[in-house]
Amino acid sequence: MKIASRPKCLTKEHFSYCPGCTHGIGTRLVAEALDELGLIEETVGVLSVGCSVMLYKFIDCDFIQAPHGRASAVAVGVKRALPEATVFAYQGDGDLAAIGTAEIVHAAARGDKITIFFLNNAIYGMTGGQMAPTTVEGQATTTTPEGRDPALQGYPIRMTEMLSTLDGVAYAARVALNSPRNVRQAKRAVRRAFEVQQEGLGFAIVEMLSTCPTNWGVKPTAALELIDKQMLPTYPLGEFKVPEGMKKVVTC
Numbered sequence: 001m002k003i004a005s006r007p008k009c010l011t012k013e014h015f016s017y018c019p020g021c022t023h024g025i026g027t028r029l030v031a032e033a034l035d036e037l038g039l040i041e042e043t044v045g046v047l048s049v050g051c052s053v054m055l056y057k058f059i060d061c062d063f064i065q066a067p068h069g070r071a072s073a074v075a076v077g078v079k080r081a082l083p084e085a086t087v088f089a090y091q092g093d094g095d096l097a098a099i100g101t102a103e104i105v106h107a108a109a110r111g112d113k114i115t116i117f118f119l120n121n122a123i124y125g126m127t128g129g130q131m132a133p134t135t136v137e138g139q140a141t142t143t144t145p146e147g148r149d150p151a152l153q154g155y156p157i158r159m160t161e162m163l164s165t166l167d168g169v170a171y172a173a174r175v176a177l178n179s180p181r182n183v184r185q186a187k188r189a190v191r192r193a194f195e196v197q198q199e200g201l202g203f204a205i206v207e208m209l210s211t212c213p214t215n216w217g218v219k220p221t222a223a224l225e226l227i228d229k230q231m232l233p234t235y236p237l238g239e240f241k242v243p244e245g246m247k248k249v250v251t252c
Protein backbone atom coordinates (compact mmCIF):
# COMPACT_ATOMS: atom_id res chain seq x y z
CA MET A 1 0.00 0.00 0.00
CA LYS A 2 1.27 3.45 -0.89
CA ILE A 3 1.56 5.62 2.20
CA ALA A 4 2.52 8.77 0.33
CA SER A 5 1.69 9.86 -3.17
CA ARG A 6 1.81 13.02 -5.17
CA PRO A 7 -1.45 15.03 -5.24
CA LYS A 8 -3.04 14.60 -8.68
CA CYS A 9 -3.62 18.33 -9.12
CA LEU A 10 0.07 19.21 -8.61
CA THR A 11 1.72 19.94 -11.96
CA LYS A 12 5.10 18.45 -12.93
CA GLU A 13 6.89 21.78 -12.26
CA HIS A 14 9.57 21.70 -9.58
CA PHE A 15 8.83 24.10 -6.75
CA SER A 16 10.85 27.26 -7.32
CA TYR A 17 10.62 28.45 -3.72
CA CYS A 18 14.00 28.74 -1.97
CA PRO A 19 15.34 25.56 -0.34
CA GLY A 20 13.67 25.03 3.03
CA CYS A 21 10.90 27.55 2.43
CA THR A 22 7.62 26.25 3.85
CA HIS A 23 5.62 27.91 1.05
CA GLY A 24 6.16 24.46 -0.53
CA ILE A 25 4.29 22.79 2.32
CA GLY A 26 1.43 25.32 2.12
CA THR A 27 1.18 24.67 -1.61
CA ARG A 28 1.06 20.92 -1.13
CA LEU A 29 -1.63 21.15 1.56
CA VAL A 30 -3.89 23.21 -0.69
CA ALA A 31 -3.35 20.70 -3.52
CA GLU A 32 -4.11 17.72 -1.26
CA ALA A 33 -7.31 19.33 0.02
CA LEU A 34 -8.51 20.15 -3.52
CA ASP A 35 -7.89 16.52 -4.55
CA GLU A 36 -9.56 15.02 -1.50
CA LEU A 37 -12.64 17.24 -1.78
CA GLY A 38 -12.85 16.69 -5.56
CA LEU A 39 -12.86 20.43 -6.22
CA ILE A 40 -10.11 20.94 -8.77
CA GLU A 41 -12.33 21.27 -11.87
CA GLU A 42 -14.44 24.01 -10.29
CA THR A 43 -11.68 25.96 -8.53
CA VAL A 44 -10.34 29.43 -9.31
CA GLY A 45 -7.25 30.59 -7.42
CA VAL A 46 -6.38 34.27 -7.06
CA LEU A 47 -2.82 35.44 -6.46
CA SER A 48 -1.33 38.88 -6.21
CA VAL A 49 2.43 39.24 -5.74
CA GLY A 50 5.19 38.05 -3.46
CA CYS A 51 6.52 34.50 -3.47
CA SER A 52 2.98 33.16 -3.18
CA VAL A 53 2.36 34.22 -6.77
CA MET A 54 4.39 31.22 -7.95
CA LEU A 55 1.49 28.95 -6.95
CA TYR A 56 -0.09 29.19 -10.39
CA LYS A 57 2.75 27.07 -11.79
CA PHE A 58 2.19 24.25 -9.31
CA ILE A 59 -1.55 23.63 -8.99
CA ASP A 60 -3.50 22.69 -12.08
CA CYS A 61 -6.63 24.84 -11.66
CA ASP A 62 -7.70 28.18 -13.12
CA PHE A 63 -5.86 31.22 -11.76
CA ILE A 64 -6.18 34.97 -12.00
CA GLN A 65 -3.42 37.36 -10.97
CA ALA A 66 -4.54 40.45 -9.07
CA PRO A 67 -2.56 43.64 -8.48
CA HIS A 68 -0.53 43.59 -5.27
CA GLY A 69 -2.78 43.27 -2.20
CA ARG A 70 -5.96 42.99 -4.20
CA ALA A 71 -6.36 39.20 -4.29
CA SER A 72 -9.30 39.17 -1.88
CA ALA A 73 -11.13 41.88 -3.87
CA VAL A 74 -10.64 39.96 -7.12
CA ALA A 75 -11.68 36.71 -5.40
CA VAL A 76 -14.91 38.41 -4.30
CA GLY A 77 -15.60 39.46 -7.89
CA VAL A 78 -14.98 35.93 -9.22
CA LYS A 79 -17.18 34.33 -6.55
CA ARG A 80 -20.04 36.74 -7.16
CA ALA A 81 -19.86 36.17 -10.92
CA LEU A 82 -19.47 32.37 -10.54
CA PRO A 83 -21.18 31.42 -7.28
CA GLU A 84 -20.79 27.70 -8.04
CA ALA A 85 -17.00 27.98 -8.27
CA THR A 86 -14.68 27.33 -5.35
CA VAL A 87 -12.60 30.48 -5.06
CA PHE A 88 -9.49 30.90 -2.97
CA ALA A 89 -6.72 33.47 -2.60
CA TYR A 90 -3.20 32.60 -1.45
CA GLN A 91 -1.41 35.66 -0.06
CA GLY A 92 1.71 36.61 1.87
CA ASP A 93 1.70 38.89 4.88
CA GLY A 94 3.09 41.94 3.07
CA ASP A 95 0.40 41.41 0.48
CA LEU A 96 -2.55 40.74 2.81
CA ALA A 97 -1.65 42.65 5.97
CA ALA A 98 -0.02 45.76 4.47
CA ILE A 99 -0.84 46.48 0.85
CA GLY A 100 -4.23 44.71 0.86
CA THR A 101 -5.44 45.54 4.38
CA ALA A 102 -8.55 47.38 3.22
CA GLU A 103 -9.56 44.67 0.75
CA ILE A 104 -9.26 41.80 3.20
CA VAL A 105 -11.13 43.63 5.97
CA HIS A 106 -14.06 44.52 3.74
CA ALA A 107 -14.26 41.08 2.08
CA ALA A 108 -14.40 39.58 5.57
CA ALA A 109 -16.93 42.11 6.85
CA ARG A 110 -19.23 41.43 3.89
CA GLY A 111 -19.01 37.71 4.55
CA ASP A 112 -18.09 36.91 0.98
CA LYS A 113 -17.95 33.13 0.61
CA ILE A 114 -14.30 32.83 -0.33
CA THR A 115 -11.36 31.00 1.23
CA ILE A 116 -8.15 32.83 2.06
CA PHE A 117 -4.78 31.23 2.75
CA PHE A 118 -2.53 33.73 4.47
CA LEU A 119 1.16 32.77 4.52
CA ASN A 120 2.72 34.74 7.36
CA ASN A 121 6.52 34.71 7.34
CA ALA A 122 6.77 38.00 9.26
CA ILE A 123 8.64 39.67 6.42
CA TYR A 124 8.45 40.84 2.79
CA GLY A 125 10.14 37.81 1.24
CA MET A 126 10.30 38.35 -2.50
CA THR A 127 11.64 41.89 -2.31
CA GLY A 128 14.49 41.22 0.11
CA GLY A 129 13.28 40.93 3.70
CA GLN A 130 11.83 44.32 4.62
CA MET A 131 9.69 44.74 7.75
CA ALA A 132 6.03 43.77 7.37
CA PRO A 133 3.15 44.66 9.72
CA THR A 134 3.51 41.10 11.04
CA THR A 135 7.23 41.41 11.91
CA VAL A 136 7.50 40.58 15.61
CA GLU A 137 8.97 42.86 18.27
CA GLY A 138 12.76 42.79 18.21
CA GLN A 139 12.94 40.96 14.86
CA ALA A 140 15.76 42.21 12.64
CA THR A 141 14.82 42.88 9.02
CA THR A 142 16.58 44.80 6.25
CA THR A 143 14.59 47.93 7.20
CA THR A 144 14.86 47.35 10.97
CA PRO A 145 18.44 46.09 11.30
CA GLU A 146 18.41 46.78 15.05
CA GLY A 147 15.17 44.85 15.47
CA ARG A 148 11.57 46.08 15.31
CA ASP A 149 11.07 48.67 18.03
CA PRO A 150 7.39 49.24 18.89
CA ALA A 151 8.17 52.83 19.90
CA LEU A 152 9.28 53.54 16.33
CA GLN A 153 7.57 50.94 14.14
CA GLY A 154 4.49 50.00 16.16
CA TYR A 155 3.30 46.57 17.17
CA PRO A 156 2.67 43.50 15.01
CA ILE A 157 -0.89 43.04 13.76
CA ARG A 158 -2.69 39.78 14.55
CA MET A 159 -4.80 39.79 11.39
CA THR A 160 -6.61 36.53 11.98
CA GLU A 161 -7.79 37.39 15.49
CA MET A 162 -8.81 40.85 14.26
CA LEU A 163 -10.78 39.46 11.30
CA SER A 164 -12.43 36.83 13.50
CA THR A 165 -14.29 39.61 15.33
CA LEU A 166 -16.21 40.47 12.14
CA ASP A 167 -19.69 38.99 11.75
CA GLY A 168 -19.11 37.96 8.12
CA VAL A 169 -16.30 35.61 9.10
CA ALA A 170 -17.35 31.98 9.45
CA TYR A 171 -13.97 30.37 10.01
CA ALA A 172 -10.65 31.82 11.20
CA ALA A 173 -7.65 29.70 12.19
CA ARG A 174 -3.90 29.98 12.61
CA VAL A 175 -1.64 27.00 12.00
CA ALA A 176 2.11 26.52 11.51
CA LEU A 177 4.10 24.66 8.87
CA ASN A 178 7.16 23.79 10.96
CA SER A 179 6.67 20.26 12.35
CA PRO A 180 4.88 17.06 11.32
CA ARG A 181 2.26 17.61 14.02
CA ASN A 182 1.65 21.21 13.05
CA VAL A 183 1.48 20.31 9.36
CA ARG A 184 -1.18 17.65 10.10
CA GLN A 185 -3.20 20.26 11.98
CA ALA A 186 -2.69 22.73 9.15
CA LYS A 187 -4.07 20.21 6.69
CA ARG A 188 -7.27 19.87 8.70
CA ALA A 189 -7.71 23.65 8.80
CA VAL A 190 -7.13 23.96 5.04
CA ARG A 191 -9.78 21.33 4.33
CA ARG A 192 -12.17 22.91 6.79
CA ALA A 193 -11.78 26.32 5.13
CA PHE A 194 -12.82 24.83 1.77
CA GLU A 195 -15.70 22.94 3.38
CA VAL A 196 -17.01 26.16 4.92
CA GLN A 197 -17.13 27.68 1.43
CA GLN A 198 -18.77 24.58 -0.06
CA GLU A 199 -21.50 24.85 2.56
CA GLY A 200 -21.95 28.56 1.83
CA LEU A 201 -21.30 29.58 5.42
CA GLY A 202 -19.23 32.71 4.84
CA PHE A 203 -15.68 33.99 4.69
CA ALA A 204 -12.91 31.60 5.78
CA ILE A 205 -9.27 32.35 6.52
CA VAL A 206 -6.37 30.10 7.46
CA GLU A 207 -3.17 31.85 8.49
CA MET A 208 -0.12 29.61 8.11
CA LEU A 209 3.06 30.57 9.99
CA SER A 210 5.74 30.01 7.37
CA THR A 211 9.53 30.30 7.09
CA CYS A 212 11.71 32.53 4.95
CA PRO A 213 15.20 31.09 5.57
CA THR A 214 16.66 33.23 2.79
CA ASN A 215 15.69 36.58 4.30
CA TRP A 216 15.77 35.51 7.94
CA GLY A 217 19.43 34.65 7.19
CA VAL A 218 19.32 31.20 8.78
CA LYS A 219 19.47 27.57 7.66
CA PRO A 220 16.17 25.80 6.94
CA THR A 221 16.25 23.76 10.19
CA ALA A 222 16.94 26.88 12.27
CA ALA A 223 14.08 28.62 10.47
CA LEU A 224 11.68 25.87 11.57
CA GLU A 225 12.82 26.42 15.16
CA LEU A 226 12.40 30.19 14.83
CA ILE A 227 8.70 29.70 14.19
CA ASP A 228 8.44 28.16 17.67
CA LYS A 229 10.81 30.58 19.38
CA GLN A 230 10.14 33.84 17.58
CA MET A 231 6.67 33.68 16.08
CA LEU A 232 4.49 31.58 18.40
CA PRO A 233 4.77 33.94 21.39
CA THR A 234 3.11 36.63 19.25
CA TYR A 235 0.97 34.35 17.08
CA PRO A 236 -0.68 31.54 19.05
CA LEU A 237 -2.10 28.65 17.07
CA GLY A 238 -5.77 27.73 17.10
CA GLU A 239 -9.20 28.28 15.64
CA PHE A 240 -10.55 31.67 16.64
CA LYS A 241 -13.92 31.14 15.00
CA VAL A 242 -15.74 28.04 13.75
CA PRO A 243 -19.26 27.86 12.34
CA GLU A 244 -21.96 26.84 14.80
CA GLY A 245 -22.31 23.08 14.95
CA MET A 246 -18.87 22.39 13.40
CA LYS A 247 -16.23 20.79 15.58
CA LYS A 248 -12.83 22.40 16.04
CA VAL A 249 -10.19 20.49 14.08
CA VAL A 250 -7.02 22.19 15.37
CA THR A 251 -6.07 20.99 18.81
CA CYS A 252 -3.25 23.04 20.31
Ligand SMILES: Cc1ncc(C[n+]2csc(CCOP(=O)(O)OP(=O)(O)O)c2C)c(N)n1
Residues within 6 Å of the ligand: 049, 050, 051, 052, 068, 091, 092, 093, 094, 095, 096, 099, 119, 121, 123, 124, 125, 126, 127, 132, 212
Ligand atom coordinates in the same frame (compact mmCIF):
# COMPACT_ATOMS: atom_id res chain seq x y z
C1 LIG B 1 1.59 48.16 -5.08
C2 LIG B 1 2.92 47.41 -5.00
N1 LIG B 1 3.77 47.69 -3.99
C3 LIG B 1 4.93 47.00 -3.87
C4 LIG B 1 5.28 46.03 -4.79
C5 LIG B 1 6.60 45.29 -4.65
N2 LIG B 1 6.47 43.98 -4.04
C6 LIG B 1 6.41 42.85 -4.79
S1 LIG B 1 6.48 41.44 -3.87
C7 LIG B 1 6.56 42.34 -2.44
C8 LIG B 1 6.70 41.65 -1.11
C9 LIG B 1 5.71 40.61 -0.86
O1 LIG B 1 5.85 40.12 0.43
P1 LIG B 1 4.81 39.13 1.05
O2 LIG B 1 3.44 39.47 0.62
O3 LIG B 1 5.02 39.08 2.52
O4 LIG B 1 5.12 37.73 0.37
P2 LIG B 1 6.40 36.76 0.46
O5 LIG B 1 7.24 37.12 -0.72
O6 LIG B 1 7.05 36.99 1.78
O7 LIG B 1 5.81 35.40 0.36
C10 LIG B 1 6.55 43.73 -2.70
C11 LIG B 1 6.64 44.77 -1.66
C12 LIG B 1 4.39 45.80 -5.85
N3 LIG B 1 4.64 44.86 -6.77
N4 LIG B 1 3.21 46.50 -5.94
Ligand code: SF4
Residues within 6 Å of the ligand: 016, 017, 018, 020, 021, 022, 023, 051, 121, 125, 126, 211, 212, 213, 214, 215
Ligand atom coordinates in the same frame (compact mmCIF):
# COMPACT_ATOMS: atom_id res chain seq x y z
S1 SF4 C 1 12.32 34.55 -0.50
FE1 SF4 C 1 11.59 33.64 1.44
S2 SF4 C 1 9.35 33.38 1.17
FE2 SF4 C 1 10.28 33.66 -0.88
S3 SF4 C 1 10.65 31.57 -1.64
FE3 SF4 C 1 12.55 32.33 -0.69
S4 SF4 C 1 12.46 31.58 1.43
FE4 SF4 C 1 10.39 31.46 0.58
